[in-house]
Amino acid sequence: MSEQYFDGPTGPDPTSLLHRLMNDSNAVIGGYDLPAISTAPTPSAVMAIAAPGASFGFGWDAWQSHQSSQTAAAAEGCHCWGCMNGGTPDQGTGSGPQAALNGEQRGDAGPNGKQSLTIGEAAAQIGRANQTWNGSTLGQAAEVTYAFRATAPTSMPNGTAGFSRFNDAQIEQTTIALQAWADVARVTFRRVDSGNGYSNNAQMLLGNYSSGASGAAAFAYYPGSGVGGDSWYNSSLSYNRAPDNLNYGGQVLIHEIGHALGLGHPGDYNAGNGSPTYANSASYYEDTRQYSVMSYWSETNTGGDNGGYYAAAPLLDDIAAAQRLYGANNATRTGDTVYGFGSNTGRDYYTATSGSSALIFAAWDAGGNDTFDFSGYASAQLIDLNDGNFSDVGGLKGNVAIAQGATIENARGGSGADRILGNEVANQLVGNAGNDVLIGGGGADVLTGGSGSDVFVFTAINDSTSSVRDRITDFATGVDKIDLSAIDANPSLSGDQAFSQVAQFSGRAGQAVIASSNGTTTLSLDQNGDGVADFMLSVTGTLSGSDLYW
Structure with a gap:
């Protein structure tokens, strides 16, 4: 596939590992060492696309059938409007309901009437x-060799001209982008050079051009022999010359790779004739940069707000799509990992260093006891530890997610009025x-409100049981609250019943007992009337x- 990409602020110092990967001709990115592929396959020239203004029923099967019936030859690439004509990124329609759909909410109709796809369905669509x-x-x-092109090919692609080699900033950010893909999927990248850091002999070659390709920012080819896997970047654009975490150049690199x-x-x-926008050209609801770096459309179309910044690593649906193609990398971050403040990930896009740091990421984590630490932010935040769901972090909206199948156990809020949701583990x-x-939520949770008037919410009778018991570590009577209002005290009766406090259970449903001993208070609820908590x-x-709150 050939694609001309169009349109984009900056990140941290390189680590010693990054310097090694940038300069060592034998450096390997990723953890799956396989025999090098001698002859890569010829790329498919067919992409499934949606017809403009098409009307079809909701449901994946009907939608997929419609997509599959609309095919177009793409020998030189997708030839979409954004790729072929450049321009600036769509910044939202500014009208209609806009709200991010979390994992379990996806798969029916989106708030604006577009079809919503589940994460798995979106992964299949992207791939x-x-x-x-x-x-x-x-x-x-798979193992793939890559190199930074040393010289121009005999014939420059797609009518481009003005070849130049990648500079140090481009090489650094490419290394970060390759590592980001290798972290989530079983792809190993092995660098090739001819002794000076550059080579024309690798499966994936990266180079610059300065003119042509209809003023586009970049284009790339699907995996394959010959030019397959190559990508080209317009060096006349300042963000391409200095790509970094959070700027548009970093977005271009992660997208093209x-x-x-x-x-x-x-x-x-190209589906919406004239000037395509999310409203007339996105074929399903989640086709925005809130869900995928492969999208052209602003996250604001689905209720997100990245504050003018861009992702430099795969997002929620990209991770699922890459894992569908190559399998999940279950060797990534298997220890106790911290994301945000005090991050030990070694990844700039997972790291916050001040209250003004912007984070845009979807976390893939294969094990350990892990933490989202957003304690350095003063804004009110929503932190959701359920996989497939979004969090509002550091004054942005829907800018952090957890990849499907990953588990993050712990969360730390900041100095604002935060709402923190746990998952089904401790x-x-x-x-x-x-x-x-x-x-x-479920699991034996340890809850610490900190200073301020905090509310501890329980929504199900099995959120905290005698054998899997939650603990509140710093409850301040008269200041903090425990909210039980979502739990029906007696489901055998119609309506929603409230619990009644008693000295001890008497075998009646809906009773609550508060008992204190040695500085610890125990709250027990009998919902079914058997006299047992x-x-x-x-x-x-x-x-x-x-x-x-009863």
């Missing part, structure tokens, strides 16, 4: 060419300063009935 460095074989690990791995755009942006949630809301919560400090 619909089924073209990998293993041909059409899906889910198989995505094409070189076999990922396409979520849709065909979480440690810390609100810190501000009037926070903590929702542990169905819910049991430990609280450090004192607790009275007036501290609860």
Whole structure:
């Protein structure tokens, strides 16, 4: 596939590992060492696209059938409007309902009437060419050689001219981008050079041009022999000469390398005649840069706000798409990993260093006891530890997500009024300063509100049981609250019943007992009337009935 990309602020110092990867001709990015591929497959020349203004019923099968019926030859690439004509990124329609859909909300109709796709369906759509460095074989690990082109080819591609080699900034950010893809999928990248850091002999070659290609920013080819896997960047554009985390040059690199791995755009942006926008050209709801770096459309179309910054690593649907093609990298971050402040990831896009740091990422993590630490931010935040869901972090909106299948156990809020949602494993949630809301969910959670008037919310009777018990570490009576209002005290009756505080259970449904001993208070709830606690919560400090929303 050939693609001319169009349109874009900056990131951290390189680490010693990064310097080694940039300068060592034997350096390998990724952890899956396979025999080098001697002859790469010929790329498919067919992409499934949506017809403009098409009307079809909701549901993946109907939508996919419609997509598959609309095919177009793409021998030189997708030939979409954005690729072929350049321009500036779409910044949203400014009208209609805009709200991010989390994992379990996806798959029906989006808020604006467009079809919504599940993460798996979006992954299949982005990788619909089924073209990998293993041909059409899906889910198989691959090793790919790459190099920074030393000299111009005999004939420059797509009418371009003005070849130049990648500069140090481009090489550095390319190394980061390749590592980002290798972190999430089973792809190993092995660098080739001719002794001076450059070479024309590798499966993936990267080079610059200064004119031609209809003023586009970049273009790339699907995996294959010959030019397959190559990508070209317009050096007349300042962001391409200095790509970095959060600027548009970093977005261009991660996008084009995505094409070189076999990922396409979520849709065909030539579908809406004239000047395509998300409204008339995105074929499904999640086709925005909130969900995928392969999209052209602003995250604002789906309720996100990246503050004018851009992702430099695969996002939620990209991770699923790459893993569909090459399998998941289950060797990535298997220890106890911290994302945000105090990050030990070694990745700039996962790292915050000040209250003004911008984060845009989807976390892929294969194990350990992991933490989202957003404690350095003063804005009100939503931190959601459920995979496939978005968080609002550092004054941005929908800018952080957890990849499907990854588990993050712990979260630390900042000094604003934060809302922190746990998942089904044992979480440690810390609100810190501000009037926070903590929702542990399943698992034996440890909840710490910090200073401020905090609310600890329980939405199900099995959120905290005698055997899997939550603990509130710093409850301040008369200041903090425990919210039980979402739990029906007696499901056998119609309506939503509230619990009644009693001294001890008497075998009636809907009773609550508060008992204190040695500085610890236990709240017990009997929902079914058998005289045994169905819910049991430990609280450090004192607790009275007036501290609860029944």
